[in-house]
Structures are given as structure tokens and as C-alpha cells.
Amino acid sequence: MTGVRNGGDLVVETLEALGAKTVFGIPGQHALGLFDAMGRGNLHFVSSRVENNSAFAADGYSRATGEVGVLFLSTGPGALTSLAGLQEAYATGVPMVVVASQIPLEGLGARRKGMLHQLDDQKASAANVTKSQRLIQHASGIPSAIQDAWTEAISSPQGPVWLEIPQNVLLDPIMVPPVEDALAEAADNPPRVELVREAVKWLATAERPAIIAGGGTRRGRAEKSLLSIAEKLRAPVICTPGGNGAFPWNHELSLQAWIEDQYMTELLEDADVLIVVGSSLGEVTSNYFTFAPRGRIIQIDAEPRVLESNRPGLGIRADAGQALAALDAALDAALTDRHEARADWHGTPSETLVKENLAKVKARLESQDLGKELKFMADIREAVPATMQTFWDMTISAYWAWSCWDAREGQFHSAQGAGGLGFGFPAAIGGAVGLETTGSPGASARVLAVSGDGSAMYSISELATARQHNVPVTWLIVDDGGYGILREYMVGAFGQATATELARPDFVKLAEAFGVPAVRVAPEDVGDALKAGFAADGPNVVVVETLLKMFAPTHVGA
Known part of the structure; x- marks a missing residue:
């Protein structure tokens, strides 16, 4: 055969026609027809060692390049193992096309029981973590189904789309001619005119406007419009963890990303009109649902279920880029001579208010005996080139980075969408592969992954993937002997921690067993070790054994 x-x-030809270059996944019995076809095509296949890591890798590829991530899955256990990775992509709005194999058609609907990998309804398992799910029952339907899935994945709100194809549909010879072209364009998602008009009315009379920029700002490529609106309104801007990098870090109106600090919470609560773009005002952004704004809220999001889900306001369902562009244009006429007429925040210019609040945050941190943590994060930032992209797992270092990391010309990626462990390293592998494959202008192909020892064990097998493909990724493992953030939470809440301490391997020897160079260094030497890793070829690992503390968002004892 x-x-x-x-x-x-047909799968391979359609994906290539749509512009796909790289596919992530693991082969499986029911998917052999798909992998046989890849041998006749031009797709670059990266085989992970565990399916959820394949999902994280496809996610990282998309985030790093702005292109659609493609994931191939086997049936049953393989498909199910991917779901934790897909939850992160779904929660964060990462466009992906997922092609899962299925048992032969005659076994679907329990017509024949006892088939290997058989599930009662496989695509139902993916319903919580993908935008939609389709079963393709005939080969002639494959090109259109993939084209439709690609269109849906890139249409805001973006996200992963699930397709599954039975074994015999993938294997059987076909009469369908080779796919010559395929077209997928994102569906238009503009704001309603009357809502933009109403938002401008509010903003034109606002005395204390402020802006929260969430992840949707970046996904909608709305950075230029955000900057223009902020400068027209003289509105302070703060970024959420997902929005980190959407606004210039050192701009005079930038509150940076200290979204969890009480000083920032209080400032935002005092805004008379608060623009929330691309954020649900969820747990982290709302300072764990303690955020109680006293003014009016304009909330912009492509996902209609997000609007007013946590706070009442003027909800505008639209792509962030389209919405902010429309709002920016409408503000031009409304704000004529506005800068001279507008009052300041209780007599304080916005720029001064921003500077004062950042100084307050700095003073609070310095009062909390966090010198080691501040230096550690500063040393990492100084070592990382300005254009390098970074991928952060759910670890104390990442919790710090959510607030203090200046992305500069690179991009900041973390697992804050769903909060699952194991994201950092496989996502970084996908990101580095993508940057090498696409040759994205102005971007370093090498990337940095940051994990704790607990989260590192979720993806340790991917050292084999990194070595096999010689991926330019440097992996920083901050080893504190357990689940550090959970340890801190439990000690703070109960006075002691339970089940947070972990036996773990010698990460240096383990990496070397995979053929990956590794070093163990003291915290004060992390910068030099990272610089050496960045200058090397292929993958490498830096291990730092240290116990980091989290900052308190209020005065200790407050």
C-alpha cells in the first residue's frame, strides 16, 4: 500500500496548502495512514514523548510565530492525554488545528465493541478544551473540513479546533485529486457602532480613565491602538500576565504588570472609567476577586461569555484589534482640546501618579526582605537578550515574572490561562522550532524556558525531543525541593505544608544522560550561566538550587 x-x-496536502510547515504529535496505530502520507509530503514532524507535551509544543509554536499550531494525535489514550495541554491553549486563545485518529467507522457508535483505544464518544472528551469538534467520515470531506477548522481557529476568539478521522478513512485509497489550494481567512469581528459611540461618550468626559490590557490585546495585535488611546486620554495602563508586553514597559503611563499589588488595585478602583480589553477580570487580574471598581467599566473581548462575567459594564464583543482601532479613530474628534480641559487625578497628573505608585511598589518590595528574589529576577532579565522569547511554567519564578518581567522586544509566554504544570519546556521547544522554521524577522531562534523542579518532572522526557531535533532552547530549572508555591500557600494558611516535598533526580546528570549539556550554579551565578547557555548550540540546562519567596501584595500583617 x-x-x-x-x-x-488529503490531510497533509490541505495543511501544506494552508501554510502549515511543522506538525507536533506522536504516531499511533489508527493514525498510520496519516504518517504514511507525511512521508510523501513536506511537513516537518516533531515527535514528543507524551501527548500533552505535544499539545504544549504546538501551542508554543503558535505563540512564538503567530501561525496556527498543528497537532496529530492517536486514538483513545493518546487523544485523552493531550487534553491538559489543550486546556491551556483554549483558555489562552491559541489557534491550533488538532487532527486525531479514530477507530474504523464500523466501530463508531458502539456498533462493534472491544476495539483497541475505543471510547464511547472521543470528540466529546475534547468538548471542554476546544472551540469545536468534527468527525470526518469520508475522504472527500477532509480538505473542506480542515479548511473550515483552520478558519475557525484563527477567527477571534481564537483557539484550538478538533478534527477526528477514522482509521479506514485515513488508510483507504482515494479518487480525490491532490489538493492544489486552500483558503482560510479569519472571520470579521468588529465592534457595534453604537457601543463605540457610547464608550467614546464616557471617555470624553472621564477625569480619571485607566486601562487594563489583557491577553486579547496581544492576540488582536492591538498594541499600536492601545498606545494611541492611552496617550490621548493620558490614561495609566497596566498589563495582566497574558497581556505582558502589550504596552511599553517604561512608558510614562505604564503601571507595568503589578496587577496583584494592592497599590495598583486601589488606583484602578479609583478610575471613573476603566477600559478592560482582552481580559475577563478573572482571578489574578481582579486580585482574587477583591477588585471593586467604583467607576464605570468598558469591557472589550472577542469571547461573549467573558463580558460582564465578573463585573457589570458596557460589554463590547469584538476582536481587540478591531475594537481599539475603531475606538481610537472615534476619540480623535471627541477629544479636540481635551488635554487642556481635562482635570487630573485629584489634582495629580497621570504621569506623576504612575511614577508615585511604581515607587510605592518598589518600596514595599524592599521592605519585605526580598533582596535575593529581586536580584535573581533582575539577573535573569539582564542575561536574556532583548529579542528573546521566554516560556514560563507555573512556578514561583513565573509568579514573579507575571509582575516584574519587561518583555522588551521579545515575547513573554506563561501558563496562566489554565494554570497546568509542565507548559514551559515543551512550549519553548515548539517556539524554538517555529522560529527556526519560519525565520521570524527580528526574533532570536533560541528561547528560554523556566520551570520549578516539580513542573520540570512533568516534561523531563522532552529532553529527548530537544536533543533529537537539536532545538535551541535553554531550560532554567529552579529547584526548591517541592511544589514551592503550594508550600508557601499552605504555610501561610495553615502554618505548615503537607505533601508538597518531592524526591527528585539529579537534574544535571539526568540531562547529561539524554545527551544535553547541563550545569548547576548558585543563584548569584544564574546570569553568567544563562549567557553561556545562550551562546551554545542546541539544547542545554541550567539548574539553580534555591528557595524563593513570593512578595506580599499588601504590607505584611495588613
Whole structure:
């Protein structure tokens, strides 16, 4: 049967026609027709060692390049193992096309029981973590289904889309001619005119406007409009962890990303009109639902379920880029001579208010005996080139980075969408592969991954993937002997921690066993070790054994 075109060829041909270059995943029995077809195509396949890491890698590829991540999955256990990774992509709005194999058609709907990998309804398992799910039952339907899935994935709100194809549909010879072209364009998602008009009315009379920039700002490529609006309104801007990098870090109106600090919470609560763009005002952004704004809220999001889900306001369902562009244009006429007429925040210019609040945050941190933590994060930032992209797992270092990391010309990526462990390293592998494959202008192909020892064990097997493909990724593992953030939470709440301490391997020896160079250094030497890793070829690991503390967002004892 080798060399005979089958349903798998239609998958590969359609993906190539849509612009796909790289696919992540793991082969499986029911997907062999798909992998046979890849041998006749031009897709670059990166095989992970665990399916959820394949999902994280496809996610990281998309985030790093701005292109659609593609994931191939086997049936049953393989498909189910991917779901934790897909939850992160779904929660964060990462465009992906997921192609899962299925048992043969005659086994669907329990018509024949006892097939290997059989589930009662496989695509139902993906319903919580993907935008939609489709079963393709005939080879002739494959090109259109993939084209539709790609269109849906890139249409805001973006996200992963699930397709599954039975084994015999992938394997059987076909009469369908080779796919020559495919077209997928994102659906338009503009704001309603009357809502923009109403928002401008509010903003034109606002005395104390402020802006919260969430992850949707970055996904909608709304950075230029955000900057223009902020400068027209003289509105302070703060970024959420997902929005980190959407606004210039050192701009005179930038509150940076100290979204969890009480000083910032109080400032935002005092705004008379608060623009929230691309954020649900969820747990972290709302300072764990303690945020109680006294003014009016304009909330912009492509996902209608987000609007007013946590706070009442003027909800504008739209792509962030389109919405802010429309709002920016409408403000031009409304704000004529506005800068001279507008009052300041209780007599304080916005720029002064921003500077004062950042100084307060700095003073609070310095009062909390956090010198080691502040230096550690500063040393990492100084070592990382300005254009390098970074991928952060759910670890204390990442919790710090949510607030203090200046992305500069690079991009900041973390797992804050769903909060699952194991994201950092496989996502970084996908990101580095993507940057090498696409040659994204102005971007370093090498990337940095940051994990704790607990989260590192979720993806330690991907050292084999990094070595096999010689991926330019430097992995920083901050080893504190357990689940550090959970330890801190439990000690703070109960006075002691339970089940947070972990036996773990010698990470240096383990990495070397995979053929990956590794070093262990003291915290004060992390910067030099990272610089050496960045200058090397292929993957490498830096291990730092240290116990980091989190900052308190209020005065200790307050």
C-alpha cells in the first residue's frame, strides 16, 4: 500500500496548502495512514514523548510565530492525554488545528465493541478544551473540513479546533485529486457602532480613565491602538500576565504588570472609567476577586461569555484589534482640546501618579526582605537578550515574572490561562522550532524556558525531543525541593505544608544522560550561566538550587 494516495494525503496536502510547515504529535496505530502520507509530503514532524507535551509544543509554536499550531494525535489514550495541554491553549486563545485518529467507522457508535483505544464518544472528551469538534467520515470531506477548522481557529476568539478521522478513512485509497489550494481567512469581528459611540461618550468626559490590557490585546495585535488611546486620554495602563508586553514597559503611563499589588488595585478602583480589553477580570487580574471598581467599566473581548462575567459594564464583543482601532479613530474628534480641559487625578497628573505608585511598589518590595528574589529576577532579565522569547511554567519564578518581567522586544509566554504544570519546556521547544522554521524577522531562534523542579518532572522526557531535533532552547530549572508555591500557600494558611516535598533526580546528570549539556550554579551565578547557555548550540540546562519567596501584595500583617 506504500505510495498509494490515501485519506492521509488529503490531510497533509490541505495543511501544506494552508501554510502549515511543522506538525507536533506522536504516531499511533489508527493514525498510520496519516504518517504514511507525511512521508510523501513536506511537513516537518516533531515527535514528543507524551501527548500533552505535544499539545504544549504546538501551542508554543503558535505563540512564538503567530501561525496556527498543528497537532496529530492517536486514538483513545493518546487523544485523552493531550487534553491538559489543550486546556491551556483554549483558555489562552491559541489557534491550533488538532487532527486525531479514530477507530474504523464500523466501530463508531458502539456498533462493534472491544476495539483497541475505543471510547464511547472521543470528540466529546475534547468538548471542554476546544472551540469545536468534527468527525470526518469520508475522504472527500477532509480538505473542506480542515479548511473550515483552520478558519475557525484563527477567527477571534481564537483557539484550538478538533478534527477526528477514522482509521479506514485515513488508510483507504482515494479518487480525490491532490489538493492544489486552500483558503482560510479569519472571520470579521468588529465592534457595534453604537457601543463605540457610547464608550467614546464616557471617555470624553472621564477625569480619571485607566486601562487594563489583557491577553486579547496581544492576540488582536492591538498594541499600536492601545498606545494611541492611552496617550490621548493620558490614561495609566497596566498589563495582566497574558497581556505582558502589550504596552511599553517604561512608558510614562505604564503601571507595568503589578496587577496583584494592592497599590495598583486601589488606583484602578479609583478610575471613573476603566477600559478592560482582552481580559475577563478573572482571578489574578481582579486580585482574587477583591477588585471593586467604583467607576464605570468598558469591557472589550472577542469571547461573549467573558463580558460582564465578573463585573457589570458596557460589554463590547469584538476582536481587540478591531475594537481599539475603531475606538481610537472615534476619540480623535471627541477629544479636540481635551488635554487642556481635562482635570487630573485629584489634582495629580497621570504621569506623576504612575511614577508615585511604581515607587510605592518598589518600596514595599524592599521592605519585605526580598533582596535575593529581586536580584535573581533582575539577573535573569539582564542575561536574556532583548529579542528573546521566554516560556514560563507555573512556578514561583513565573509568579514573579507575571509582575516584574519587561518583555522588551521579545515575547513573554506563561501558563496562566489554565494554570497546568509542565507548559514551559515543551512550549519553548515548539517556539524554538517555529522560529527556526519560519525565520521570524527580528526574533532570536533560541528561547528560554523556566520551570520549578516539580513542573520540570512533568516534561523531563522532552529532553529527548530537544536533543533529537537539536532545538535551541535553554531550560532554567529552579529547584526548591517541592511544589514551592503550594508550600508557601499552605504555610501561610495553615502554618505548615503537607505533601508538597518531592524526591527528585539529579537534574544535571539526568540531562547529561539524554545527551544535553547541563550545569548547576548558585543563584548569584544564574546570569553568567544563562549567557553561556545562550551562546551554545542546541539544547542545554541550567539548574539553580534555591528557595524563593513570593512578595506580599499588601504590607505584611495588613
